[in-house]
Structures are given as structure tokens and as C-alpha cells.
Amino acid sequence: MRRMFRRTGGRAAGGRPGSAEESGDAPSDAPRSRSRVTAAAAAGSLSLPQWTELIHQYPDYAGAYVERGILLFKTGRADNALYDFNMALKLEPANFKALYYRGHLFLNRGRLKEAAADFKRAISVDARSAEAGYFAALTLQKLGEDDAALAMLETAVTRNPSHVRSLALRGQLKVKRKEFDAALDDLTKAVEADPSDAAILVARGQASLAKGNFGRASEDFEAALRLDPQNGEAYHARGLIAWRKRDIPAALADAERALRCDPKIALDPALADVFAARGRSRLAAGAFDGAIEDLELAGRLKPEELDRASLAEAYRGRARLRAAEQKLDAAIQDFDQAQALSPSPEPEPAYVDSLLRRGLERCALRRHDEALKDLERALQLKADANVDPAFGKSYGERGMNRLVNGDAEGAIEDLAQAIRLRPDEPSYRLARAQACVALENPADAAGDVDAYLRLSDDQVDDALMATFVHRAKARLKNGDLDGAVEDFRRAMVTQPDVRQDPEFVSALRSRADRLLGENRHEAALEDLEAAAECDPNVRIPESAAAGYLARALGRRQKGRSDLALDDLNKCLSLNPGLSQAWSARGAIREERMDYGDARDDYRKAIELDPSLRGGMEPKIRKLSELLGS
Secondary structure, three states: OOOOOOOOOOOOOOOOOOOOOOOOOOOOOOOOOOOOOOHHHHOOOOOHHHHHHHHHHOOOOHHHHHHHHHHHHHOOOHHHHHHHHHHHHHHOOOOHHHHHHHHHHHHHOOOHHHHHHHHHHHHHHOOOOHHHHHHHHHHHHHOOOHHHHHHHHHHHHHHOOOOHHHHHHHHHHHHHOOOHHHHHHHHHHHHHHOOOOHHHHHHHHHHHHHHOOHHHHHHHHHHHHHHOOOOHHHHHHHHHHHHHOOOHHHHHHHHHHHHHHOOOOOOOHHHHHHHHHHHHHHHHOOOHHHHHHHHHHHHHHOHHHOOHHHHHHHHHHHHHHHHHOOOHHHHHHHHHHHHHHOOOOOOOHHHHHHHHHHHHHHHHOOOHHHHHHHHHHHHHHOOOOOOOOOHHHHHHHHHHHHHHOOOHHHHHHHHHHHHHHOOOOHHHHHHHHHHHHHOOOHHHHHHHHHHHHHHOOOOOOHHHHOHHHHHHHHHHHOOOHHHHHHHHHHHOOOOHHHHHOHHHHHHHHHHHHHHHHOOOHHHHHHHHHHHHHHOOOOOOOOOHHHHHHHHHHHHHHOOOHHHHHHHHHHHHHHOOOOHHHHHHHHHHHHHOOOHHHHHHHHHHHHHHOHHHHHHHHHHHHHHHHHHOO
């Protein structure tokens, strides 16, 4: 059975009440048996594994949890340390070291109210601990409770009149209350107690500075810098003295040193005008980096007085230099910053050029989305900017990606730009046609299918070829007979059933009528014959007779008498009253030695037009002689 530890009332596991940081005494409730706990454990000098082993052996030993928690806290394992402190306080609610170190843990994490509560409880356990009083006051000061912090410090200093940190903090709080003499008294005591603490010298110097004693303040700042050459507060305060003496170069030099030592230091807003003035001077001299640093710092110190116009000018100046050096990312970043500060009424040529050049670089690297962002920003600045055809590839890639992802409308927008920039690229035409089909606008797709087939040797599927039918019907509604007939014929290449479409036949008939009226006989006959081929029930109008006659005459001249004869037969079947057709057919028949038929045709021609008698009768007599009748 494990040996239980003896409790000690209000005392900590670390021995006599006192400073937790200095306490190294053996725990008063340490195990009595050396066979179980070594002297090293009693002295608190075990390692983490050893403390863990001890806790396994004695789970009710609060001191072991405290010591392990302290080691964990000091090695940055705060969550584990918090667990151990909580366990210790669960076992022993009045354990000073557990309260003290848990207070530090809470303070480091910004949990100020919990930290203050722990430090106060620690004081209630050991009223003589000036350190606990100091940290309780520090936490209250961070919470903005200066009066409570001062009261806590009064108690701490009463307990330990030479406690340096309590004296220093009380002095600083009294400076805030403008109790300068009392503050200097406290800070002087603190310096006397520890003359090697540069921070306290700085605090006393700031108190002297607030009272107007520049000489004494300077002595303290110089002494602090001798002790700590990297003390940013000392440089800052010394710079303020230089500023008040109107020694501007010295003030700026010290302020910059302060920032180098501590970039997060809160410079006095009074220095804003000094940095702003130097920033404008640097801007005028073309020292843009320095101008930006000074003007931005001035703006941080006095945001309401930020010189946006000068700072924007400095960014633009540096941007132009960077653009000339091909540092496009940095140049664009500076131009953007300038625009955010003070938009330029006119587009900056170097800004537009930088965006376009970076966009082209991104195109070449196939970073197409980024390339188009640069292009679109450039066009926002200058709508008529010259766009390199290389951007067409980026538009095309993005458009096809959008199509794959189901964004057909976005795809059409991008592909339209791609086609404008690279009109000879067939893949963009095909992709846009597919996007139109996806949006159920097949008539709009036909133009791209047509262009694709002109640009590429590849064929397209039936769904895309069917777009010609849709466009043909749309063209019919708009009265475009020529376009409609052409589209129907394009569709027939892969879809023979189109020839049975009544609208195709109607289009052929309608165009033929128009062509006949324009005396374009051969074209009219082609349409009529195509219509009849598609639909045997199509009636050829009588007006087509003149067309057949004209084509027949033309074919005879070309030596195609057989075709001419067919045309004349069709002509006369439509209009038997055309004497010229009878005469022409008679001549062809005479040539073919069909003398009887030829004589009949000549006679019919004379019958219809007696004026032909003089020319026809000699032919008739000759044919009669040949026939023997």
C-alpha cells in the first residue's frame, strides 16, 4: 500500500513561504522513506521522466505535479503544464508554487483575469511574497486597473522596500498619473537597488523627460545604452529629446535605431511630421525606397494625416524603375499599392505594359488563368490596349475548361475572345459549337462547325452536323433562301434524311421561283430538279419552260445535244406554245437523222410562228425528199 503524504495546511509544497522563484527547499510533505524517494527528488532536481515515475508511485503527491509542471512550462509545453498545476491545486488548493506558476502561464497566454486571480490567491497563501505582489500588480495594470495595481504595489513595497521591479512599476504608474516627483523617487530607489538594469534607467529617464529635465533624462538614456546597446526605448526617448531641441537629423537617427532594435516599438506620434518631411524630400530626389519607408511610418504614427498622394507617387516612381528592370511582380505590386492610395485619373502606361508583359510570361508557362487576370486588369485600365494574339491560347484553354466543367456560357465568352485573337485555330471553333449545342442554340453553332470544317481535315459528329439543319430553318424564317439551301445541303453530307424535310423542298422551290424571275435559268432548274428528286410530287411550274429552253440552247452549243434534247422535251411538256423550242428540237432531231420527227417539229414551229416559214420550209422540203414523200 502506498504511503500517503502529510498535508501542511496553508504552506506550499516547496517549503517555507517566500519567493517561488527562489524556493528550492525540500517539500515539507516529502516521503519519509528514502527507499521510495531519493534526496534528489526531495530537493526538486529530478528530470521529467523521474517526476512522472514519482507521480505514478504517489498520485496524491501535489509537489510532484508542481515540479513536473514547472519543467513543462519552462520547456514550452504549456498545455501539459496547465494539467499538472490543475492537478496539484485539486490535491492542494493552497499550493503557492502551483498558483504562482499557473498565474505566469495565464499571463503568457493573455488570460489576464485568470492570471490576476491566481497571483492574488498566491499572496493569500504567502503574504510575504513581493514577487507575487509585483506580478499581480503587473497583470492588473495590463487590465487597465491602475489604481488596483498601485494598491497592490504599495503592499508589495511595504513587504520588501528594496524590491526592484515593484519600485520600478510603481514609478511608471505614477508617471502616468503625472506624480513625477514620487515616480522619480521610486525609480531612483530601484536604480540604486539594481544599477545594472537598463530598463529601469530608461523608465527613470522617461520620468525626467516628462517633467522637462532633459539633461537628467539624457544621462539615464546614455547610461542605459552603455548597459544595453540594443535598447530601443532608450534610443526612442533620446530621439524625442533631439526632436524637442529641433535637432532633426539626430531625432531621425535615434528613431531609426529604435526601430532596428525593436520593430514593434511604439514611436511617439510627434515624430510623424519629421518622417513625413524627410519622405517628401527623398521623393523629390528620386529615392523612392526611403520615401516609402518614411511616409508609411509617418502614416502609422498619425494615420489621419497620411500623405496619400506623395506616398502613391513614391510607389509609382519605384514601380516604373522595377518595370524597367523586368521586375514585373514587384512593379505591379507597387502600382497596385499606388492605385489603392490615390487612383490615377489617367492609365499609367508602364502599369498597363507590366500587366501585359507578365500576362504573356504566364501564357508561356501555361498559367492561363493568371495570364487572363493580368490581361483583364490591363484592359480595365486601358480598354483599347493592344492585346497580343498569344492571349488567345489562354482564353481558349480557359474556355475549354469551362465547357468541361459545365459552364457553357462562360466557355462561349472565352472562346469568342480566343477566336478573335486566333481565328485560324480550329479547336476553338469546335469547342464553341459544342457549347452552343449544350445551351440548346444549335443554329448559332453552325457557323463554327462550318469554320472548323474549313480549317481542319477532321470530321464532326452527327450532332454537330445537325446544326446546319437548325440554322437552315432559322435562315428560312429570316428570308435567307440561299443560306438555308446551302445549310440543308451541308447537313445532307452525313444525314441523308434531310432530303425528305418538307422545309428543304419548300426552300428549293421558293429559290427556284426567285431565280427564274431573275432569268438565272440554270440555277433555277438545279433547285427545281433537286426538289423533284427529294419529292416526286413536286410540280414544275410552267415558267420553268423558258429555263429549260435556255439551258438546252447552251448545252447544244457545247456539243451536249443529248442533254439539250432532254431539256427541250421538258420545256415543251411545260409550254408547248414555244415555237423556238420546236425549232431547236427539230434541228437536233435532224442532226440525229430522226428526219420524220424533225420535219414534224419544224412544221409545229411554223404553225405557232408563221414568220418562221421562210427559214423552215426549205428544211421541210429537204427532209421530205430524204423520206421519199
